Amino acid sequence: MAESKRPAFGSRHLSDDRDVFSHNAWDDVEWSEEQNEQANSVIAKQYENRMSDDKWEIIKSDLPSAWNRFYDIHENKFFKDRQWLFTEFPELIIPESSQSTTILEVGCGVGNCIFPIIRTNNLNQQSNVFLYCCDYSSTAIDILKQNPEYNTKYCHAFVYDLTSLSPLPIQENSLDVIIMIFVLSAIHPSKHDEVINNLVKYLKPGRGKFIFRDYGLYDMSQLRFKNDKCIEKNLYARSDGTLTYFFQQDELDQLFTRNGLIKEQNIIDRRLQVNRSKQLKMYRIWLQCKYVKA
Ligand SMILES: C[S@@+](CC[C@H](N)C(=O)[O-])C[C@H]1O[C@@H](n2cnc3c(N)ncnc32)[C@H](O)[C@@H]1O
Numbered sequence: 668m669a670e671s672k673r674p675a676f677g678s679r680h681l682s683d684d685r686d687v688f689s690h691n692a693w694d695d696v697e698w699s700e701e702q703n704e705q706a707n708s709v710i711a712k713q714y715e716n717r718m719s720d721d722k723w724e725i726i727k728s729d730l731p732s733a734w735n736r737f738y739d740i741h742e743n744k745f746f747k748d749r750q751w752l753f754t755e756f757p758e759l760i761i762p763e764s765s766q767s768t769t770i771l772e773v774g775c776g777v778g779n780c781i782f783p784i785i786r787t788n789n790l791n792q793q794s795n796v797f798l799y800c801c802d803y804s805s806t807a808i809d810i811l812k813q814n815p816e817y818n819t820k821y822c823h824a825f826v827y828d829l830t831s832l833s834p835l836p837i838q839e840n841s842l843d844v845i846i847m848i849f850v851l852s853a854i855h856p857s858k859h860d861e862v863i864n865n866l867v868k869y870l871k872p873g874r875g876k877f878i879f880r881d882y883g884l885y886d887m888s889q890l891r892f893k894n895d896k897c898i899e900k901n902l903y904a905r906s907d908g909t910l911t912y913f914f915q916q917d918e919l920d921q922l923f924t925r926n927g928l929i930k931e932q933n934i935i936d937r938r939l940q941v942n943r944s945k946q947l948k949m950y951r952i953w954l955q956c957k958y959v960k961a
Contacts, residue, residue, distance in 0.1 A: 706885045710901070716894035718904070726904045731803075733908035734853075738806040743777040743814075749848065752783055755955060756878050758844065761788050767795045768843045773829055773866065774850030775800035778811040781824075785816055792820045799837055801827035829862045830854060835869060842869045844876050852881045852912040856902060863926045870960040877928055877960070882913045883935055883952035889913045914954050928958035 718726075737745075753760055761768050775781055781800050788796055798821060802808055805826045811817060812824055825836065829850075845866055851859060870877065882888065884901060888911070896903045901913045920933050933956045940949040 703885075706890060709890050710885075713892060713894045713897040713903075714900060717897040717899065718895050722895075723898050723904075726898075726908055729908050730910070734802075734804040735806045737907055737909060738777065738804050738810060743810050746776060746779045748783050749780045750783065752780055753787055755880070756846075756957070758876060758878075758957075759784055759787070759846075761796050763795070765795060767797070769797050769837075769841060770799070770844040770846065771835070771837060771842050771869065772798070772800040772846040772848075773802075773827075774847060774853065775802050775811065775824070776804070776807050778814060778817070778824075780846060780848055781811070781822065782814065782816050785822065790818075790821045792818075794821050796821065798822045799835075800824045801835070803828050829865075830858045832861055832865045837869050839868050840871055840875075842875050843871060844878060845870060846878045848878075848880045849882070851879070852914070853910050854912075855910065856899075856912055859922055860926065863922060863928075867927045867960055872960055875960040876931070877923065877956070877958045879919070879923075879954075879956040879958070881954055882911065883954040884913045884915050885950075886913055886952040887949045888951075916954060919954060919956055923956065923958045927961050929961050930956075931959055932957040 759770075770784070772780055778800070781798060784790075784798060788794065790796055790798075800811070800822065801824065802811075803826070808824050808826050817824065823836070827833075827835065847866075851862070854862060867877070869875075889901070889903070892903045896905070898904055898910070903911050905911060916933055916935060920930060924930065934954070936953045936955055938951045938953075940951055941947070942949070
């Protein structure tokens with residue numbers, strides 16, 4: 668496990684992008700029992716000293732503004748384009764010969780997945796691919812729409828709160844792919860079921876695919892949270908008021924299958940990222956899933 672010294676960026680957002688730091692994969696390395704115990708004792712301590720209900724009420728009431736504030740500050744400079752997208756999800760490279768394909772990205776932010784998809788597939792007015800993308804933050808959607816690569820001929824971006832469960836501007840049973848990258852962790856776990864259930868309605872039965880990547884239990888960013896940032900088990904508030912939750916494989920499998928999806932992939936991606944200039948070793952744990960609508 669990482670040393671006890673906190674990184675310079677404390678418990679704020681750590682980049683989710685594995686390209687930012689040089690890294691060595693440690694996919695095949697299991698944690699030792701001792702590392703497991705240490706991590707569990709950190710998490711237990713965080714929970715014992717979790718924030719008060721009053722503090723959580725304040726954070727909760729501020730949640731609608733938190734992501735707008737984040738994008739006001741960082742604009743399109745925080746998250747890097749998700750260059751690994753096509754290695755992990757080759758189904759996002761659409762053959763020109765394929766039938767028309769409709770994709771929705773939820774929680775798209777400023778387009779760090781959408782623009783690589785546009786570029787890689789060389790989308791233009793004649794393309795057989797149409798992209799929808801939405802985010803809670805109107806600031807993020809404004810920034811995305813100002814990008815010169817945004818074109819309404821093959822992309823429609825809109826503001827949408829996944830927890831509102833309101834109808835999407837998309838026909839039910841029509842989507843080939845839904846992409847959800849580092850988004851469900853930003854939503855309170857009590858809402859995960861209804862959010863997934865609502866989205867599954869829009870996938871094509873029998874072949875519509877749900878593509879997911881998010882934080883896994885024991886990720887370094889979890890173990891570095893200060894105690895008073897813990898809200899409940901595996902759920903934390905960052906200093907900027909955004910939430911982050913850390914998932915387990917079984918939990919995700921149960922969430923997706925009880926909402927009408929069938930497992931194609933559910934894996935742990937463990938990496939050791941090394942930031943040489945800060946002499947930091949960061950053990951990152953992400954979960955990656957592909958599920959198909961029954
Ligand atoms: C960590 S960012 C990831 C952005 C993008 N998916 C990416 O990979 O770069 C989480 C995103 O989820 C969005 N989000 C959080 N809660 C949401 C909600 N209830 N409905 C829709 N989007 C939400 C935030 O506004 C933010 O853009």
